[in-house]
Amino acid sequence: MDCVQQVPDSQLTEARSLEPLRVLAVRGGIQSEVGEWRGREVFVKTLLTDDPQAALRFEHEGQIAAGLDHPLVVPLLARTRAQLIFPFVPGPTLRERVEQGPLSPAEALGVTCGVLGAVTHLHARGVTHHDLKPENVLLAGGSLRGECVRLVDFGMSHSQALPHDIHGGTRMGTPHFMAPEQFQGVRGDPRSDLYSVGVLLFDCLAGHPPYEDALGWLVGLCDDCAPLPGPPELHPILQAALSRDPAERPGSAAEMRAALRGAARALGLEAACP
Numbered sequence: 001m002d003c004v005q006q007v008p009d010s011q012l013t014e015a016r017s018l019e020p021l022r023v024l025a026v027r028g029g030i031q032s033e034v035g036e037w038r039g040r041e042v043f044v045k046t047l048l049t050d051d052p053q054a055a056l057r058f059e060h061e062g063q064i065a066a067g068l069d070h071p072l073v074v075p076l077l078a079r080t081r082a083q084l085i086f087p088f089v090p091g092p093t094l095r096e097r098v099e100q101g102p103l104s105p106a107e108a109l110g111v112t113c114g115v116l117g118a119v120t121h122l123h124a125r126g127v128t129h130h131d132l133k134p135e136n137v138l139l140a141g142g143s144l145r146g147e148c149v150r151l152v153d154f155g156m157s158h159s160q161a162l163p164h165d166i167h168g169g170t171r172m173g174t175p176h177f178m179a180p181e182q183f184q185g186v187r188g189d190p191r192s193d194l195y196s197v198g199v200l201l202f203d204c205l206a207g208h209p210p211y212e213d214a215l216g217w218l219v220g221l222c223d224d225c226a227p228l229p230g231p232p233e234l235h236p237i238l239q240a241a242l243s244r245d246p247a248e249r250p251g252s253a254a255e256m257r258a259a260l261r262g263a264a265r266a267l268g269l270e271a272a273c274p
């Protein structure tokens, strides 16, 4: 499904319906900026390079974002060949929040249950995110409650609905958060995302990811996991999600969320994971 408005380039640029306000970053031929579009504050990604591979990846990202529709996923408002327009979400990223110190179990459960709600939607639409990490989780209004999670960044995602996987055979991703099979080049397995959510929960509770030597772990040279953080009720879920073997991870995002809810109940924290 692709119900997002295809706004002609001319309407965005010549008619100046998009007012650029502030450049945030330029990386890999893509500029992100805050702007104003149709009276609202927006986050805009603009493709700056002519490289055909970059253009294909940019189009792929837009197509995937266009096929999603969930309150915990930042919606794509409009796109052109060279621009993707999203609502601007005020609030820090989860990375910025974790840098201030580990989260409480209630906060970590809240935000992880929110991420899993968004991921359940992605997986139901045949999309694997492949880059789940605190940098790509925005906290609307700065809150760590599950309903304030806003998931972004489909630049590395895989969709069953799209004719080809332009990332196939690559090792794209962020080592600390990447599942071992993803590092080996396996694409489109939803259980890779559950591994990343396990790392995200670990990072929230400990203030750092599980493997200091992430590449050593990914290639199978080192298994030195830091002690499991947080209450013991969460340890079996962390351990399962972080399994090297995808078959030993939770069966689905919904199953992992249900397990976290069970642990929240046992801890008297059911309000954190409603």
Ligand SMILES: Nc1ncnc2c1ncn2[C@@H]1O[C@H](COP(=O)(O)OP(=O)(O)OP(=O)(O)O)[C@@H](O)[C@H]1O
Residues within 6 Å of the ligand: 025, 027, 032, 043, 074, 086, 087, 088, 089, 090, 093, 135, 136, 138, 152, 153, 154, 155
């Ligand atoms: N809708 C949004 N509202 C506010 N900030 C956003 C929004 N989308 C993304 N950001 C911020 O911009 C950053 C980069 O966006 P995104 O993750 O989509 O791009 P990227 O391809 O990963 O680029 P980079 O390599 O710069 O992280 C995010 O980590 C987040 O801090």
Ligand SMILES: [Mg+2]
Residues within 6 Å of the ligand: 135, 136, 153
């Ligand atoms: Mg990102």
